[in-house]
Amino acid sequence: MTEVYRILTINPGSTSTKIAIFDNEKPVMETTLRHPAEEINKFDKIFDQYEFRKNVILETLSENGINLTKLSAVVGRGGLLKPIQGGTYSVSDSMIADLKAGVLGEHASNLGGILASEIAKQLNIPAFIVDPVVVDEMDEVARISGMPELARKSIFHALNQKAVARRAAAEMGKSYEDINVIVAHLGGGISVGAHKNGRVIDVNNALDGEGPFSPERAGGLPVGDLAKMCFSGKYTLDDIKKKIKGQGGLVAYLGTNDGREVVKMIEEGNEKAALVYEAMAYQVAKEIGSCAAVLKGKVDAVILTGGIAYDKQFVKWISDRVSFISQVIVYPGEDEMIALAEGGLRVLRGEETARIYE
Ligand SMILES: Nc1ncnc2c1ncn2[C@@H]1O[C@H](COP(=O)(O)OP(=O)(O)O)[C@@H](O)[C@H]1O
Numbered sequence: 001m002t003e004v005y006r007i008l009t010i011n012p013g014s015t016s017t018k019i020a021i022f023d024n025e026k027p028v029m030e031t032t033l034r035h036p037a038e039e040i041n042k043f044d045k046i047f048d049q050y051e052f053r054k055n056v057i058l059e060t061l062s063e064n065g066i067n068l069t070k071l072s073a074v075v076g077r078g079g080l081l082k083p084i085q086g087g088t089y090s091v092s093d094s095m096i097a098d099l100k101a102g103v104l105g106e107h108a109s110n111l112g113g114i115l116a117s118e119i120a121k122q123l124n125i126p127a128f129i130v131d132p133v134v135v136d137e138m139d140e141v142a143r144i145s146g147m148p149e150l151a152r153k154s155i156f157h158a159l160n161q162k163a164v165a166r167r168a169a170a171e172m173g174k175s176y177e178d179i180n181v182i183v184a185h186l187g188g189g190i191s192v193g194a195h196k197n198g199r200v201i202d203v204n205n206a207l208d209g210e211g212p213f214s215p216e217r218a219g220g221l222p223v224g225d226l227a228k229m230c231f232s233g234k235y236t237l238d239d240i241k242k243k244i245k246g247q248g249g250l251v252a253y254l255g256t257n258d259g260r261e262v263v264k265m266i267e268e269g270n271e272k273a274a275l276v277y278e279a280m281a282y283q284v285a286k287e288i289g290s291c292a293a294v295l296k297g298k299v300d301a302v303i304l305t306g307g308i309a310y311d312k313q314f315v316k317w318i319s320d321r322v323s324f325i326s327q328v329i330v331y332p333g334e335d336e337m338i339a340l341a342e343g344g345l346r347v348l349r350g351e352e353t354a355r356i357y358e
């Protein structure tokens with residue numbers, strides 16, 4: 001009889017915490033706990049959210065009658081570590097230290113490994129992370145920014161981008177390594193990646209002032225004006241950082257990080273909401289166009305994914321501008337929870353050895 005592994009997966013995002021239980025690949029429970037901007041922005045640092053997120057996870061599992069002692073492993077979304085290869089990593093003390101310190105910055109995903117480790121430790125079972133947001137496969141030419149002090153960085157929705165690219169490849173009857181695709185993940189942050197034969201050779205840094213603006217991030221900005229703002233004496237470094245991440249994008253223009261709220265505003269006749277929301281789609285389309293150039297026009301599909309891909313109007317705005325490049329495939333939401341479970345299962349089944357984070 002095949003052994004059944006029960007896996008808890010934990011995926012902290014900027015606007016939500018997603019949790020799921022799998023018996024092998026079979027989902028037993030899956031839920032998204034949304035965190036409105038006013039609830040999440042009261043915490044100063046990401047690590048300050050630890051107790052809050054842990055409590056909602058444990059309460060939700062208990063309400064769903066999940067017996068934690070039956071778990072085989074806990075798998076969390078990996079955060080801002082030093083740049084590493086894709087794959088499944090054991091959560092180690094040095095990883096926890098880097099996640100707590102935020103060696104590459106602050107993002108909700110830093111809590112994935114920490115929460116997984118804390119829950120696993122109580123149960124004496126292993127904790128892993130899979131394809132963290134710092135997976136770095138960028139071509140050397142893509143790292144040059146134009147200012148030698150500032151190299152471009154690969155920080156994006158690696159887990160979901162790779163999972164949906166593999167799904168598209170399978171649907172085309174090909175392997176991920178045989179295709180070129182452009183993936184736009186439309187979540188609390190937005191990343192648009194050029195995938196060439198199984199490697200993400202260029203992608204906007206979704207966290208820090210590159211690419212399209214997003215529900216809670218400012219995206220690429222006019223840098224001269226930004227520099228003047230920084231030295232105006234009106235703002236602290238912390239104020240500016242929050243304007244770029246957390247309180248930028250839709251939050252700054254419309255006071256919400258929730259795409260569905262914006263859709264409601266538009267339905268109620270709010271013209272500013274309509275303009276800003278369409279501008280976000282316009283910027284995504286522009287970024288997809290850049291990736292088409294990176295891939296020299298050889299693109300098997302443009303894939304739209306993430307929470308905002310549920311919105312048909314938003315998808316249409318983008319598709320109208322990019323469908324000349326290739327077919328547009330829409331996978332609303334994400335494949336992250338199953339991708340986390342599969343990463344853990346590969347190690348538990350001995351198909352892969354867990355990588356060690358140095
Ligand atoms: N039907 C929808 N229409 C518009 N926006 C939506 C819809 N469903 C979810 N969203 C938005 O998607 C965003 C979250 O996407 P998600 O991929 O879950 O991101 P994250 O993991 O960053 O929290 C939020 O702004 C949420 O309001």
Ligand SMILES: CCCC(=O)OP(=O)(O)O
Binds near residue numbers: 189
């Ligand atoms: C850190 C890059 C990935 C990202 O932006 O995730 P969220 O959309 O969940 O914030």
